[in-house]
Amino acid sequence: MKLKSNLWNGIKYISLLLAVFTVVFPPYIIIVNAFKTKEEFQNKTTFSLPDSFLNFANFAKAFEQANMLRAFGNTLFILALTLVLSILLGAAFCYAVGRFEFRFKNLIVGLFLFATIIPSVTTQVVNYKTIKGIPLVDAYNMLGPILLYVGADIMMIYIFLQFIRNIPYELDESAMLEGASLFKIFRSIIFPLLAPATATIVILKTISIYNDMFIPMLYLPKQEHIVVSTSLMRFFGVNSGDWQMVSSAILIIMIPTAVMYLLLQKYIFAGVTTGAVK
Amino acid sequence: MFNRLPFHTQRKIIIVGFVAIPLLLLLTFAYYPALELIRLSFTDWDGMSPDKSWIGWDNYKEVFSNPEIFGVFKHNFAYFVVGIIQNILAIYFAIILNSKLRGKNFFRLLLFLPYILNGVAVAYLFGYVFDTTNGSLNTFLGTLGFDSLSQTSWLGSEGFVNYTLASIGLWRFMGFNMVIYLAALQSIPSDLYEAASIDGANGWQQFVYITLPNIYKIIELNLFLTVTGALEVFDLPFVLTNGGPAGASETFVMKIISTAFQFNNYGLASAMSVVLLLFVVVVLSIQRFLLNRGGN
Numbered sequence: 001m002k003l004k005s006n007l008w009n010g011i012k013y014i015s016l017l018l019a020v021f022t023v024v025f026p027p028y029i030i031i032v033n034a035f036k037t038k039e040e041f042q043n044k045t046t047f048s049l050p051d052s053f054l055n056f057a058n059f060a061k062a063f064e065q066a067n068m069l070r071a072f073g074n075t076l077f078i079l080a081l082t083l084v085l086s087i088l089l090g091a092a093f094c095y096a097v098g099r100f101e102f103r104f105k106n107l108i109v110g111l112f113l114f115a116t117i118i119p120s121v122t123t124q125v126v127n128y129k130t131i132k133g134i135p136l137v138d139a140y141n142m143l144g145p146i147l148l149y150v151g152a153d154i155m156m157i158y159i160f161l162q163f164i165r166n167i168p169y170e171l172d173e174s175a176m177l178e179g180a181s182l183f184k185i186f187r188s189i190i191f192p193l194l195a196p197a198t199a200t201i202v203i204l205k206t207i208s209i210y211n212d213m214f215i216p217m218l219y220l221p222k223q224e225h226i227v228v229s230t231s232l233m234r235f236f237g238v239n240s241g242d243w244q245m246v247s248s249a250i251l252i253i254m255i256p257t258a259v260m261y262l263l264l265q266k267y268i269f270a271g272v273t274t275g276a277v278k
Numbered sequence: 279m280f281n282r283l284p285f286h287t288q289r290k291i292i293i294v295g296f297v298a299i300p301l302l303l304l305l306t307f308a309y310y311p312a313l314e315l316i317r318l319s320f321t322d323w324d325g326m327s328p329d330k331s332w333i334g335w336d337n338y339k340e341v342f343s344n345p346e347i348f349g350v351f352k353h354n355f356a357y358f359v360v361g362i363i364q365n366i367l368a369i370y371f372a373i374i375l376n377s378k379l380r381g382k383n384f385f386r387l388l389l390f391l392p393y394i395l396n397g398v399a400v401a402y403l404f405g406y407v408f409d410t411t412n413g414s415l416n417t418f419l420g421t422l423g424f425d426s427l428s429q430t431s432w433l434g435s436e437g438f439v440n441y442t443l444a445s446i447g448l449w450r451f452m453g454f455n456m457v458i459y460l461a462a463l464q465s466i467p468s469d470l471y472e473a474a475s476i477d478g479a480n481g482w483q484q485f486v487y488i489t490l491p492n493i494y495k496i497i498e499l500n501l502f503l504t505v506t507g508a509l510e511v512f513d514l515p516f517v518l519t520n521g522g523p524a525g526a527s528e529t530f531v532m533k534i535i536s537t538a539f540q541f542n543n544y545g546l547a548s549a550m551s552v553v554l555l556l557f558v559v560v561v562l563s564i565q566r567f568l569l570n571r572g573g574n
Contacts, residue, residue: 020385025418046414100292108297115308119509123308228396253396265387
């Protein structure tokens with residue numbers, strides 16, 4: 001019995017170590033090579049450490065050549081506008097659905113749920129035409145992706161609804177007795193109480209938009225509209241084979257979400273599990 | 279102003295005002311395109327010209343009879359196989375992390391990490407790992423003494439390029455599945471296990487009779503995500519191999535995109551999209567059916 005549980009413990013740790021190695025191995029290679037000069041890269045083995053971890057020459061060159069200042073700026077712009085719009089619309093929608101009974105309510109919620117099975121990649125064939133057909137969007141290209149990102153986000157609605165149902169209705173009632181309007185109740189009571197859910201949604205949405213390549217590639221083909229994903233693709237097209245350069249570009253792109261993850265892991269795990277398990 | 283209105287009027291304004299825009303967006307960008315796809319799939323529209331002619335089932339006949347279109351699903355199959363392995367690993371590691379263990383949170387943090395990294399960056403990261411001459415995997419295999427293996431062209435072989443690509447998907451998403459399974463495991467009341475071990479059930483029996491039935495729904499959800507994910511693979515092969523070598527890693531969605539946006543055959547692309555949508559619905563219904571039967 002004792003032997004068996006020791007064996008099981010051994011297997012546990014060995015398999016975990018293997019998994020950790022598999023996860024860490026590719027990023028390790030990128031990190032050590034991003035700091036190597038071209039000569040170092042050619043003369044040393046792939047696994048060896050660079051002469052100096054202070055050699056930021058590749059990063060500076062990659063940052064400039066991939067036009068990352070612009071890419072980060074554009075991504076930030078799209079992110080900010082998308083987050084503000086979708087949080088406001090999403091929270092308001094869930095307030096209406098979570099607090100009141102009305103005709104077609106179940107149908108509408110059902111429509112949102114059912115929409116998740118429509119593969120969004122395929123609908124782009126039509127959405128592309130729709131987006132191009134809206135004059136304002138056609139003029140300001142970046143509004144297109146924003147509109148698409150703001151549209152139906154079932155995960156957000158799920159998290160908000162879950163949260164609103166846990167806010168006691170007595171709060172609304174007593175505010176009503178004191179003469180607050182329903183709009184004021186939403187703005188000053190419900191919305192502030194949603195803050196933890198809002199934080200989770202902001203983080204998850206930031207990660208998914210930051211990591212998206214499909215929509216920018218399709219809707220923002222111009223150089224002036226590059227975002228982080230597409231800037232990396234362009235950079236690779238020019239520098240493929242120069243792995244020390246590519247490595248540094250990859251690192252620059254990966255670091256923001258990785259840092260965010262380490263700092264805000266609590267919210268991320270909460271979001272992923274409420275979105276999926278409930 | 280607003281608070282002078284009677285509550286039932288306010289209610290009406292709130293409901294209409296708060297529901298209208300999200301609903302409008304949903305209808306415009308999810309349901310309208312789905313219906314429009316069905317309509318376009320019966321035409322020969324080229325995406326630009328104002329007129330399109332009705333050509334009946336021709337596009338569908340093309341989808342199912344042209345091996346260059348339907349045969350592409352063979353490539354997607356690799357992602358399905360690897361996706362199943364990914365789920366098995368995810369359950370295994372979830373169980374490990376749910377047991378008594380030092381450094382639990384550290385392992386969870388690390389295994390989930392790939393999921394939040396930028397997809398394009400991950401693709402090129404593995405472009406480096408799988409590179410034939412400079413690649414770290416081949417160098418690593420060489421160091422271990424597998425000289426013949428260390429010459430492998432992981433992304434250049436028609437035979438297994440899709441498995442190579444799918445394994446990157448496993449690297450990226452296993453932690454995500456694991457975290458979901460882990461949350462499900464943690465919601466199983468522990469007295470179930472206590473009662474079982476008092477009754478003399480061993481670890482394996484507890485797994486089969488307590489753990490599995492309790493996470494059945496989550497397995498179903500993850501499997502649905504796996505199957506639809508396999509059907510809808512796009513970005514990895516697009517970024518890394520662009521469908522090569524010789525089209526061996528082209529996926530169905532890549533085919534849809536190139537048919538529409540490169541060859542301007544929107545009619546055919548629409549028919550392909552409808553077929554994909556139907557597949558997803560079929561997968562969902564089969565799972566529902568199996569689950570309901572399992573429930574009885």
